[in-house]
Amino acid sequence: MKKSVLASAVAATAIAAAGMASAQTLQQVQDRGVLNCGVNTGLVGFAAPNAEGEWEGFDVAVCRAVAAAVLGDPSSVEFVSTTGKTRFTALASGEVDMVSRNTTWTFTRDNDLKFEFVGINYYDGQGFMVPRALGVSSATELDGATVCIQTGTTTELNLADFFRANNMNYDPVPIETNAEAQQQYLAGACDVYTTDMSGLAATRATFEAPGDHVLLPEVISKEPLGPLVRHGDNEWGDIVRWTLNGLIAAEEYGITSANIDELAQGTNNPEINRMLGTEGNFGEILGLESDWLVNALKAGGNYGEIFERHIGESTPIGLARGLNAQWTDGGLMYSPPFR
Amino acid sequence: MSDVHARTVAYVRESEIPPAPPPEAVGGVVKWLRDNLFSNWFNAILTLASLYAVYWVLAQSLPWILNGVWNAGSLAECREILGGTSGACWAVLSERWNQLLFGFTYPSELYWRPSLAFLLLLVCAAPVLFPALPRRMLILTALYPFVAYFLIWGGSIWTPVLTAVGFMVGYAVYSRLVTQSFAMGFLAGTVAALVFWSLQGYLVPPLSTVAPIALEAVPSRDMGGFMLNIILGTVCISLSLPIGIALALGRQSSMPIIKWISVIFIEFIRGVPLITLLFVANVVLAYFLPPQSNLDLILRVVIMITMFASAYIAEVVRGGLAALPRGQYEAADSLGLDYAQAMRLIILPQALKISIPGIVNVAVGLFKDTTLVSVISMFDLVGMIRGPILASTDWNGVYWELFGFAALLFFVVCYGISQYSQWLERQLQTDRR
Numbered sequence: 113m114k115k116s117v118l119a120s121a122v123a124a125t126a127i128a129a130a131g132m133a134s135a136q137t138l139q140q141v142q143d144r145g146v147l148n149c150g151v152n153t154g155l156v157g158f159a160a161p162n163a164e165g166e167w168e169g170f171d172v173a174v175c176r177a178v179a180a181a182v183l184g185d186p187s188s189v190e191f192v193s194t195t196g197k198t199r200f201t202a203l204a205s206g207e208v209d210m211v212s213r214n215t216t217w218t219f220t221r222d223n224d225l226k227f228e229f230v231g232i233n234y235y236d237g238q239g240f241m242v243p244r245a246l247g248v249s250s251a252t253e254l255d256g257a258t259v260c261i262q263t264g265t266t267t268e269l270n271l272a273d274f275f276r277a278n279n280m281n282y283d284p285v286p287i288e289t290n291a292e293a294q295q296q297y298l299a300g301a302c303d304v305y306t307t308d309m310s311g312l313a314a315t316r317a318t319f320e321a322p323g324d325h326v327l328l329p330e331v332i333s334k335e336p337l338g339p340l341v342r343h344g345d346n347e348w349g350d351i352v353r354w355t356l357n358g359l360i361a362a363e364e365y366g367i368t369s370a371n372i373d374e375l376a377q378g379t380n381n382p383e384i385n386r387m388l389g390t391e392g393n394f395g396e397i398l399g400l401e402s403d404w405l406v407n408a409l410k411a412g413g414n415y416g417e418i419f420e421r422h423i424g425e426s427t428p429i430g431l432a433r434g435l436n437a438q439w440t441d442g443g444l445m446y447s448p449p450f451r
Numbered sequence: 452m453s454d455v456h457a458r459t460v461a462y463v464r465e466s467e468i469p470p471a472p473p474p475e476a477v478g479g480v481v482k483w484l485r486d487n488l489f490s491n492w493f494n495a496i497l498t499l500a501s502l503y504a505v506y507w508v509l510a511q512s513l514p515w516i517l518n519g520v521w522n523a524g525s526l527a528e529c530r531e532i533l534g535g536t537s538g539a540c541w542a543v544l545s546e547r548w549n550q551l552l553f554g555f556t557y558p559s560e561l562y563w564r565p566s567l568a569f570l571l572l573l574v575c576a577a578p579v580l581f582p583a584l585p586r587r588m589l590i591l592t593a594l595y596p597f598v599a600y601f602l603i604w605g606g607s608i609w610t611p612v613l614t615a616v617g618f619m620v621g622y623a624v625y626s627r628l629v630t631q632s633f634a635m636g637f638l639a640g641t642v643a644a645l646v647f648w649s650l651q652g653y654l655v656p657p658l659s660t661v662a663p664i665a666l667e668a669v670p671s672r673d674m675g676g677f678m679l680n681i682i683l684g685t686v687c688i689s690l691s692l693p694i695g696i697a698l699a700l701g702r703q704s705s706m707p708i709i710k711w712i713s714v715i716f717i718e719f720i721r722g723v724p725l726i727t728l729l730f731v732a733n734v735v736l737a738y739f740l741p742p743q744s745n746l747d748l749i750l751r752v753v754i755m756i757t758m759f760a761s762a763y764i765a766e767v768v769r770g771g772l773a774a775l776p777r778g779q780y781e782a783a784d785s786l787g788l789d790y791a792q793a794m795r796l797i798i799l800p801q802a803l804k805i806s807i808p809g810i811v812n813v814a815v816g817l818f819k820d821t822t823l824v825s826v827i828s829m830f831d832l833v834g835m836i837r838g839p840i841l842a843s844t845d846w847n848g849v850y851w852e853l854f855g856f857a858a859l860l861f862f863v864v865c866y867g868i869s870q871y872s873q874w875l876e877r878q879l880q881t882d883r884r
Contacts, residue, residue, distance in 0.1 A: 153828050154842025161839045163546055165555035192672075193828045193838065201734045291841070291850060318848030320530060428527065428844055 137209055137341075137348035138399055141182055146190050149175035150202050150211035153193040156314040157423040157431075158214050167191045170422040174212040174233055174339050174356060177408040181355045181400060186411035200225055203342060210352055212339040214310075226343040230353035233338050233415075235435040235444055237331035238270050239309040241316060244324050246303060251330035255280040260293050260302035262286075267307055270333040290315065308335055310423065310431060317428040351398050358387060358405040361447035362414035364438050369413035376406050387450045394450065415445065514538075519852075521545050525845035543849045544856055547840055551856065554675015554830050555839055561605075561667065565678050568602040571595060572685065580871065582878075603674075603682070605666035609658040610651075617647040633791035671749040675830035677860055682749070683831075684818040684864075687756040691817075692810070694757065695764025696803075700794065702769055713765070720762035726823055728755040733827040752824055756817065763813045771806035772798065804879050811872035815865045832857050 141147050151172055152159040159169040167189075176186040192208050203211045204226070214236075215221070217229040242248050251274070261268050263286045275282050285302040287293045294315055297305040305312065309331060316322050339356065341349045362368075365384050367375055378390045385391035389402035396402065412418050416438075423431045437443025475481055489495040519539035523529040529540035544551070553562055575595035578588035597611035621644030629636030659665070674682065701713030720728075732751040740746055775798060783793035803810075825834030836853045840846050 152842070153830075153834070154838030154840075156842050156844055156847045160842035160844070161550075161555045162843060163550075165550070165559075190672075193830070195826065195828045197730075197826075198734060198828055201738070205738055294848070295850075314847065317844075318526065428525075 137345045138182065138351065141209055145183065146188050147175065147179040147182060147210075148190045148192055148208045149178070150192050150194045150199055150208035150213055151175065152213045153195055155214060156317075157310070157427065157429045159191075159212075168422070170234065170418060171212045171214060171339075173412040173418040173422065174359075175210070176411045177359055178210065178352055178355050180407040180411040181358075181404040182351060184401065184407050186407075200227070203227065203340065206342075209348070210339055210341045214337045215340060217336045217338050217340075221340075227340045228343055228349050229338045229340045230349055231338050231356045232336040232444075233356060234310070234336075236308045236310050236335035236337055237435075238267050238306060238333040238335070239312055239331050240328040241297070241305045241312045241325055242303060242328065244326050248328065249326075251328045251332070252278055252280075254282065254304060256282070257304050258283040258285055258302040260285045260287055260296050260305045262290070262293065262307060263288065266333070271306055274332040294318070310429075313423075313431050314429050317430060347399060351400065354398065355405070355408050357447040358408055358450075359415040359418065360438075360445050361387065361450060362405075362409050363416040363445075364440065364447065367409060367414055368417060369410060372406060372409050376403070383450055526848050539852050540849055541852060543840065543846050543852055547846070550676060550840065551832060551835055551853075552676045553678050554673065554835065556673040557669060557675065557678070558667070558673075561669065564602045564605070564666070568599045569678075569681065571598060571602075580875075601666065603678075604669055604671070606668040607655060607659045608664040608666075609655045609662075613651045613654055613658075614648065617644045617651065620644055620647045633789070671747045674749060676835050677832045679749075679824070679829065679831040680818070680821045680861075681864075683753065683756060683821040683824065686753055687760055687821075688814045688817060690753075690757045691760035691764050694761035696768050696799070698761055698765035699768035699772060702765065703772060716758075717762045717765050720758055721766070725756070725759050725820055726826060728759055729823060729827050731755065748829065752827075752829070756821070760813060760817045763817075764810060767806050767809035767813060768802060770809060771802035771804075774805050775801055807872055807876055807879070811868060815868055818865060818868070819861060832860065 151167065151169075154160045155169070155171075157169060158171045159167065161167050172191070175189050175191065179189045180186040192202060194202050194208075194211065194213060199211050199213050199215065200221075202208050212233075214234070215229075216236075217232065221227055222229055240251050240254070242254075248254065254275075259271065259282050261271055261284050268284075271282070271284075282304075285296060287296055290307070290311065293305055293307070296302060298319070305315070307315075309327065312327055316325050316327070319325060339352055341352055361383075365381065365387075367384060367387070372388075375384055376388045376390065379385060382391060386394055387405050389395055389404070389406065393402065395404045398404065401407075412421070419431075419433065419436065420426060423429045425432060433441070433443060435444050437445060439446040472478065476485075488498040515537050516539055518533070518536060519541040520529045520532050521541045522545065523532055523540065523542035524546070526540055526543075529538075529542055533540075549559060549562065553559075553565060557565070572595065575591045578584045578586070578592055594615070597615045601608055601611045621640040624643040625636045625640030627636075628639050698713050698717055701709045702717065704710045704713070729752060732755040733748065736746065736751055779797060779801065780793070783797040788796065822831055822833040824831050825837060828834070828838075830838060836857060840853060841849070
């Protein structure tokens, strides 16, 4: 009984604190002059500081775009590094204004934890990596394999479901961290390593001979990753949502960091004009300057450019666009219209 | 006479022969080897096996260490330079050494400040550690915390100066009243210092405008790397010693309230893992504090680690107190000393002497435990390695070199502490002969 009183007191304080913090997030960010953005403590390609201490990565680029849209300067971001355990409390307590930290959009996180996912910037899913020498070309041929799997994650459950649905047996090798998995897999302790596709690709990129290992085509779970904000401040949620949509739409309409200055003078495509503020008053509707999206796009380019620079095929991580291609190219990236 | 003697007895020597060295078999290297390494067939086998093991480890690791690459921009480049041969990629250290030592957000042009603070730490800790040094140097030790705070965090010089003045005010009140009673002096001194510190907030801004002496301020969030481990370790160990002693005395006290507070505190803190306390510091406190009044994260962590360490030190000191013969307590009483005097002059000097190995054990353990802050997303040495450096596209996959470097840094400090404590035990002769 006492415990539940304490628990509800914590919850009530949390909600009160969250309510106070979230009512005027845009105003607070503008007064502060800095956007507080929660990011990963370090994930290859998605968020990591470089040798000069500047944060860079795919998730970091979203923070920078939002900061540029709201404050006009992509560098006025205070990056707050959060672990998987601290990210939600940091957001709920108002320590950060938004979280962009490869967070899977799930029912309970959206509804039970009282957050609002503003969109999806990366469609991930669980996959398999095997040595090329094994001669396996599909995950359905893995009957009887030993599998390295991180314990206590959803990947463990997904794996069990997949093998049962396909009437196959497997021998799990439980491991704690990605680093350990890497060593075990290379030492031949398991035939297969399974985790999210982006993680597999990043892991493979660190091998001495990446070409000796293949990622199997099957993706057995849905992991839509996206930025999130607190419940209760819809204006702020809209700003983050439409900044992300703007990045995606810009790729669709061919707005790049190279030609944006030219296009911002005005074009004969009304949708581009509305996005870049030469027609209509979309910035004003959001409570921002008219060139908000111009600034956001200048921060790191459009969605496609960000993808290529941090995790695309030209980087050591070498992820293909796949599901993350524009809908016009057979992917799932689809921004609602700017109208 | 001697001539006659020499001639008459031809087989008698005229002079002493120089002493011959002992035969090879019973002296020198051979004897040592035979006594220590090959005294019987079983030891001989063990010796050969150990030699082979040492050779094997060195044969595996030395080429890898010596063949290492120091100049490269990424792991892939390292491997290209090595061209398939075995070798370490030390380039990660030459590129990221500053991040490993200072964290990635501490401004690089200000590295001299924490470095200077570290050198001063060695100088100012010396009079406490080595009794042979002149006692007057203790003034340096007393001033050090304020100087170090000013150097590492920066900001206006008046904050640390006024804090120091607060201590002096407290001490002045204490020394005036201590002649009447220790407890009264202590309480009055504490109250006076607290009153002064509560007024401090009003004094700093006007003083800063009159005499604007300031260093560029660096927020706590920018601290990282091995510097953070050293800050946490030094602060928490030095704070937890007095608190731990007070708790140990409190636990032995005859006053029930003080006794039970101490017992509950010690048992509660010892019953909770440190990592849980750190999560409380990071996560739960954030809920209770209003969003804008963000109590400094380092301060929160320092409080939690200090509480944890003082509970352990209290138990170590209690062991020392229990080891003293009853007669020592009675002797103090029979001399007519009051409680504070008896403790200060008779009991504690002996009890602490006995507790040195235990205290050092706690200190070494605590220093290594500071790496746990990496799980609450603070970038200490291990946090820097696990987070930013291993997550950079360039250096993902470099494990041995980075963790080896971290191990080396920790080993140097912990071995130093351990050697010092052994020296101190020899000085104090803790075995009470």
